[in-house]
Amino acid sequence: MAIRDRLAVLAAEQGTTIEELVEALAAAQPTQAEYVLSSEQARAELASALGAAPGGPAPVLQELPGGPLAAAGPEEQVLQAAAELGLDYTVRVQQAGQSVWDKLRAHQGGAAARS
Incomplete structure (x- = not known):
């Protein structure tokens, strides 16, 4: 599974977008x-x-x-x-x-x- 596809699945499971998912990930890591x-x-x-x-x-x-x-x-x-x-x-x-x-x-x- 390509990274973008995996991100899409994760975002869908969390009821969010890929962009919001990546933003949350970046915000969580100092x-x-x-x-x-x-x-x-x-x-x-x-x-x-x-x-x-x-x-x-x-x-x-x-x-x-x-x-x-x-x-x-x-x-x-x-x-x-x-x-x-x-x-x-x-x-x-x-x-x-x-x-x-x-x-x-x-x-x-x-x-x-x-x-």
């Missing part, structure tokens, strides 16, 4: 610039909440699939990433991190809704 902006906003939010900004992107975000953090459980990943950033993983850090993730998710949802 660009590299949007990732950079989100990272900068997250770092600023952490700096505001913690009084200091991490020196760069969290190692867990830069790690290749299958690396040492991927083998660890979620709690262990958080503790390792915090240690590599020189942070004590306290309740305050956990709450600040959750706040940043909530804001990033809201931003991503808002970007999709605007398209």
Whole structure:
């Protein structure tokens, strides 16, 4: 089945057009610039909440699939990433991190809704 035919089937199943289907797909995937902006906003939010900004992107975000953090459980990943950033993983850090993730998710949802 050709790509255009597949898109037509998918669009018909969803009660939309190919153009609207492709627009929704493009809106759901952030660009590299949007990732950079989100990272900068997250770092600023952490700096505001913690009084200091991490020196760069969290190692867990830069790690290749299958690396040492991927083998660890979620709690262990958080503790390792915090240690590599020189942070004590306290309740305050956990709450600040959750706040940043909530804001990033809201931003991503808002970007999709605007398209």
